[in-house]
Amino acid sequence: MKKAFIFDLDGVIVDTAKYHFLAWQKIAQSLNINFTHEDNELLKGVSRVRSLDIILGLGNVQASQEDKDKWLIQKNEDYLSYLVDMDESEILPGVFTILQLLKDKNQGIALGSASKNARPILEKTGILSYFDVIVDGNDVTNAKPDPEVFLKAAQLLNIDPKNAIVFEDSVAGIQAANIGEMVSVGIGEETILHEADYIFKDFTEINTAFIEKLIN
């Protein structure tokens, strides 16, 4: 049967989480806020605006809207500078294989990302044409763990959310899939993603039998 396979972007399709971290770290450093890799887990899947609030909270920093807007622009400009030379080599292991398998099996394929930079990333990495539907940070008002982004993707694919499978690397994203009553598949560490229905280190660990089980 035709199901909706919804992919998060950062940390699932491409390893851009490291660039988000570097860009946020620069902002944090300029404000004398200690911001660690562990803290960065809190930002995964979270919108840009909310991410800044979390960082300011870590340092107990109060700021005017004007300053916040300035830092948000700085962060995005810095983040985009890391993406300039991005190409197909940045696609995470096993992603092309799984997308091709789903295409061959005539499944619905969607992107469900919090990022407002999703489209250029998909274009630069040559993966855009695999997606029937793209829902990103420009299309939703409620950030993960609200399931809006995934519900919208399923709706655009014309598939019931109960027949949707979400691949996510963030806690907020797994929670969003669970709240939306979809099958949640964590890509990453079990210690972090333990709320997911299934967890794999990366897509090379997912085999055809697993996908067939989800489809049938």
Ligand code: G16
């Ligand atoms: C991503 C990242 C987040 C980032 C957010 C917004 O979400 O995981 O760290 O803050 O997008 O990105 P941008 O600043 O590019 O709009 P996802 O849902 O693709 O993992």
Ligand code: MG
């Ligand atoms: Mg992600």
